[in-house]
Amino acid sequence: MRQSRASRWLLRALKLSLGLLVLVTAAGCHTDMWIQPKTVPLEESTFYADKSSARPLVPGTVARGHLEEDTPFFTGRDDNGQLVTAIPVKFNSDKEFKEFLLRGQERFNIYCTPCHGRLGDGQGMISKRGLALRRPPANYHTDRLRNMPIGHFYDVMTKGYGVMFSYASRVEPQDRWAIAAYIRALQLSQHADSADYTAAQRASRQSTGSLGTETQ
């Protein structure tokens, strides 16, 4: 008798713990906190017809801080529509300018080298694959491009050029100027002759085979 009461009690306890287990497990099935109604970038929207949660700007909208009044800085052209010949960015020290150039080098290596190559000679990996290209990427070391006002390079990045796409959505204006400056540096470096070096540099080149002032 005693035993069966104990076993009944045990059975009840067992049922209870099983029930609890089911409850606890089911509680874990709630997904309302896992998948909240907020939208995260790139998420599909169930609300808009085109299913895009990121909404295009209403035409004419000016985002805060994006009133682009400084025409030369944002378009590479002065008020008369002529390409600017100097970088419309102010530098307070040589160090700042050097950092600007290094930034340009970094951005150039990310966004331009696949096609234009590390030297800007048009020999990027795309050209080297030997595939049929509609137009080969430009080589920057031609007289025409060496004599182009610097605004042209900014303009090409902003609007695209021929078959080349615009990089405006991926490279910010400040960085576009940095790239333009770096392209100028590349043009100088690839068009240098011995007259551009000081006597000391020439001597060091003869002894070590390098100039000892790498850009990297």
Added chain:
Amino acid sequence: MAQLFKPYANVIARTSIVIGGMLPVIVGLAAAAYSRSPYNTKVEVPLNQPIPFSHQHHAYELGIDCRYCHTSVEKSGYAGLPPTETCMSCHSQIWTNSPLLEPVRKSYEDNTPIQWNKVNTLPSFVNFNHSIHIARGINCNQCHGPVNDMQITFKGHPFMMQWCLQCHRAPEKYLYKDPDSHSLREQVFNVYWKLQEKGVSGMTPREQHLVKGEEQEEDGAKDVAEGKALVKQYGVKVQQLADCSVCHY
């Protein structure tokens, strides 16, 4: 009346009590094991995508920088996926007839986004931010596995809370400085340039683990000392980094 319960019934009763008592525990453990198993977390299981995009091909063989496509990774919380235009900047020129790229061309013509299936996800109640991790020089592969080897993208780690915490509790084990790079941020991306230029054998042991997607081995005391120095230099607040409010708010 014959005896209903044979003496061995006692044994059955006792064992079933023990088993019954343990059952919830066993089920619990099994459920936990299941939820952590690759079967559930889908770790290293390539996900079907509308286009068989290969990171191995683009990021390693062609050497395209991650930022060419994941533009915002170093300055915002989200790495972002490339818009169709980014693919077309090259594929309007090369492989213009490839049938594999048909969905890309269609998306470009119709102005409808390609719908990639998201490989890595966190629950909505967890906040994550890429830019701070990149600024501290933590490589993409540390969290995503060997992206440079992936034909079809897969999840390198299940982002369990415990996994995030093992680093947040002891960041000095994971922080390092590559002497060849200007900054911690830059070293993240230089790893892939180096891999392309020098191959695996030309890299430091730590970088080799990263590009092969191996777990980092138990660190030598030297590395941890370096990590500690970096924690100090960058003012990483180790005491607070594992606070709930860092990730849940």
